[in-house]
Amino acid sequence: MAAGRSLRRWAWVHKWSSIVCTAFMLLLCVTGLPLIFHEQIDDILHAQVAAVDVPPDTPPANLDDVMASVRAQKPDMVPHFLIWDRDDPNALLVSVGKIIDADPSKNTLVRVDAHTAKYLDAPDVTGRFTYIMLKLHTDMFAGLPGKLFLGLMGILFCVAVISGIVVYAPSMRKLDFGTYRRERKRVVRWLDVHNLAGILLVMWTLVVGFTGVINTWADLVIKYWQFDQLALMTAQYKDRPIVMNPASINAAVKVALKAEPDMKPSFVAFPGTIFSSKSHYAVFMRGDTPLTSRLLKPALIDAQTGTMTDSRDMPWYVATLLLSQPLHFGDYGGMPLKIIWAILDVITIALLVTGLYLWLRRRKPGVSLERSVASASALEPQTP
Amino acid sequence: MSGHTVFPRHRTLGRIFAIPALIGVMSVVGLVTALIGDGIWDGLSWLILGTPVVIYAACIFVPRRSR
Numbered sequence: 001m002a003a004g005r006s007l008r009r010w011a012w013v014h015k016w017s018s019i020v021c022t023a024f025m026l027l028l029c030v031t032g033l034p035l036i037f038h039e040q041i042d043d044i045l046h047a048q049v050a051a052v053d054v055p056p057d058t059p060p061a062n063l064d065d066v067m068a069s070v071r072a073q074k075p076d077m078v079p080h081f082l083i084w085d086r087d088d089p090n091a092l093l094v095s096v097g098k099i100i101d102a103d104p105s106k107n108t109l110v111r112v113d114a115h116t117a118k119y120l121d122a123p124d125v126t127g128r129f130t131y132i133m134l135k136l137h138t139d140m141f142a143g144l145p146g147k148l149f150l151g152l153m154g155i156l157f158c159v160a161v162i163s164g165i166v167v168y169a170p171s172m173r174k175l176d177f178g179t180y181r182r183e184r185k186r187v188v189r190w191l192d193v194h195n196l197a198g199i200l201l202v203m204w205t206l207v208v209g210f211t212g213v214i215n216t217w218a219d220l221v222i223k224y225w226q227f228d229q230l231a232l233m234t235a236q237y238k239d240r241p242i243v244m245n246p247a248s249i250n251a252a253v254k255v256a257l258k259a260e261p262d263m264k265p266s267f268v269a270f271p272g273t274i275f276s277s278k279s280h281y282a283v284f285m286r287g288d289t290p291l292t293s294r295l296l297k298p299a300l301i302d303a304q305t306g307t308m309t310d311s312r313d314m315p316w317y318v319a320t321l322l323l324s325q326p327l328h329f330g331d332y333g334g335m336p337l338k339i340i341w342a343i344l345d346v347i348t349i350a351l352l353v354t355g356l357y358l359w360l361r362r363r364k365p366g367v368s369l370e371r372s373v374a375s376a377s378a379l380e381p382q383t384p
Numbered sequence: 385m386s387g388h389t390v391f392p393r394h395r396t397l398g399r400i401f402a403i404p405a406l407i408g409v410m411s412v413v414g415l416v417t418a419l420i421g422d423g424i425w426d427g428l429s430w431l432i433l434g435t436p437v438v439i440y441a442a443c444i445f446v447p448r449r450s451r
Contacts, residue, residue, distance in 0.1 A: 177402075178443040200436040289420065340430060
């Protein structure tokens with residue numbers, strides 16, 4: 001009897017956590033699907049100036065020349081970040097804003113050839129299909145509150161998945177794993193689909209769901225890192241003004257590479273941006289494997305003297321954030337992994353739609369789901 | 385409800401969750417292997433994470449003879 005009561009409680013948790021999050025989870029699954037392939041979609045929909053294809057041992061351009069070409073093209077903008085494009089080793093991206101403390105999410109990305117330092121283009125991405133999908137997926141155009149709200153929906157989804165495991169047991173008491181009663185009414189068939197999809201995807205939905213939740217906290221995590229670690233690393237520079245005419249960025253990256261010869265630069269944050277202090281270049285170094293390429297290590301280079309101030313590994317909370325990104329995006333195992341990610345996403349949509357249908361059906365007068373699935377349901381008290 | 389008299393054999397929790405538990409463990413392994421390295425690790429990950437997709441398709445789309 002106690003078991004029956006506790007099961008009823010789990011069923012209640014499963015029902016309500018699902019009802020609240022389903023509409024938003026459908027939005028997330030549908031917008032997330034094209035985002036898995038955002039590079040390919042952008043390539044098809046938008047022409048971009050290609051960087052010169054060079055032999056593999058071509059030396060990279062001097063980064064000061066790269067910055068000079070950006071300044072020549074965007075004289076009224078200030079650089080925030082210099083980024084090595086993960087997907088195109090021949091291109092560098094420079095993120096520029098109106099002023100140094102402008103909101104970096106509204107920055108323009110300038111593409112520069114990594115070997116010739118020539119300006120390529122600076123497309124306005126805000127009208128793009130992938131941009132609209134990304135905004136709907138991350139914050140529904142509602143900024144940080146929208147992000148945190150979707151994070152909350154993600155937590156409810158994880159609760160629904162976990163409570164789903166509990167209510168799976170009684171409904172499978174008389175059925176073999178993977179049973180699909182194709183000859184029965186839709187409500188029975190869809191219950192089978194819901195049970196099968198839910199139980200097969202438990203770990204994947206939990207991992208992608210929860211890493212998505214972690215990603216919604218990114219802004220807060222970075223703020224905390226600034227306050228916690230960055231401030232400590234640059235304490236003696238605290239009261240200095242922002243360095244407006246910093247020393248050579250090329251030399252700064254060289255100093256960072258010398259300190260971490262086995263790592264590659266991932267991006268450089270300019271003095272005064274959210275990822276650095278007012279008086280440092282922060283050169284974020286990365287490793288070479290799918291795992292270590294995500295775990296960044298910042299080297300802080302004094303932007304006036306060009307010498308190294310400090311370099312430390314990221315604390316656990318930033319490392320967690322950085323690692324949760326590939327696990328959410330599915331972009332760490334080539335195109336086949338992306339395709340698997342997409343199929344699993346579609347099965348998750350089937351899970352949500354069948355779940356919603358089963359709930360709506362349950363409420364319809366005259367139709368007793370309990371009765372039609374009686375052989376599968378064991379929410380009634382059990383005797384051994 | 386007289387379900388348990390009509391269907392006397394109830395499956396134990398162990399039996400109900402044997403395959404799901406195996407798939408859960410495999411999924412974690414599959415998610416991690418692609419993080420470790422490229423090449424063979426990626427291939428392993430595709431194989432493991434593809435398994436639930438194949439099972440899903442086999443159960444839903446392939447008709448089985450009734451016993």
